[in-house]
Amino acid sequence: SQTIHQWPATLVQPVGSPLSLECTVEGTSNPNLYWYRQAAGRGLQLLFYSVGIGQISSEVPQNLSASRPQDRQFILSSKKLLLSDSGFYLCAWSGGIAVTQYFGPGTRLTVL
Amino acid sequence: RKEVEQDPGPFNVPEGATVAFNCTYSNSASQSFFWYRQDCRKEPKLLMSVYSSGNEDGRFTAQLNRASQYISLLIRDSKLSDSATYLCVVNEGTYKYIFGTGTRLKVLA
Numbered sequence: 001s002q003t004i005h006q007w008p009a010t011l012v013q014p015v016g017s018p019l020s021l022e023c024t025v026e027g028t029s030n031p032n033l034y035w036y037r038q039a040a041g042r043g044l045q046l047l048f049y050s051v052g053i054g055q056i057s058s059e060v061p062q063n064l065s066a067s068r069p070q071d072r073q074f075i076l077s078s079k080k081l082l083l084s085d086s087g088f089y090l091c092a093w094s095g096g097i098a099v100t101q102y103f104g105p106g107t108r109l110t111v112l
Numbered sequence: 113r114k115e116v117e118q119d120p121g122p123f124n125v126p127e128g129a130t131v132a133f134n135c136t137y138s139n140s141a142s143q144s145f146f147w148y149r150q151d152c153r154k155e156p157k158l159l160m161s162v163y164s165s166g167n168e169d170g171r172f173t174a175q176l177n178r179a180s181q182y183i184s185l186l187i188r189d190s191k192l193s194d195s196a197t198y199l200c201v202v203n204e205g206t207y208k209y210i211f212g213t214g215t216r217l218k219v220l221a
Contacts, residue, residue: 032207034207034209041213042213043116043199043211043212043213043214044156044199044209044211046207046208046209049207051207057207088153090155090156099143099144099203100146100158100161101146101158101201101209102158103155103156103157104155105154105155106154106155108153
């Protein structure tokens with residue numbers, strides 16, 4: 001069966017510091033991968049999606065970037081965090097032609 | 113108009129009650145529809161996909177009305193463990209998923 005992992009689970013970072021969040025998927029190959037952010041009391045906002053290694057599409061311009069160095073690994077990064085980057089970051093995958101998404105456990109980021 | 117709209121609630125219902133949520137969407141070309149359940153400070157988990165003919169999974173029934181552009185979720189015989197936020201999700205094709213902000217359900221003993 002497929003599983004999706006994210007780490008760290010929680011993170012507290014100062015403004016201006018760098019960020020690296022990691023997501024890995026097991027039990028499937030060539031998944032579509034997504035990064036979302038959920039701010040308090042708001043819906044999920046799609047940040048990036050990837051259909052393959054090195055292929056990243058950005059949905060919202062911001063100071064975040066994403067990379068997919070391996071088939072089942074998706075990384076979210078920032079060089080300098082802003083206060084507004086605080087939120088719950090969720091990685092998701094979907095497989096092949098199926099559109100159902102499955103989410104990882106998330107990373108709760110607080111920028112102080 | 114928001115792309116996907118849900119009543120935020122909260123819906124407070126007694127155990128054993130039947131409760132229904134609606135979700136409206138604006139894009140008539142939307143292709144796939146889902147209900148997810150999200151517990152506090154946890155990730156969304158797929159509850160069920162919503163098919164044109166309607167579908168049922170135990171106490172949960174989902175329906176799609178394309179003409180009026182809404183989907184619904186009916187929960188029968190509510191349990192305390194059903195307390196959560198229910199997210200409506202619409203797929204508009206390719207990789208575009210639009211999430212509602214969720215409806216909070218609280219089942220009371």
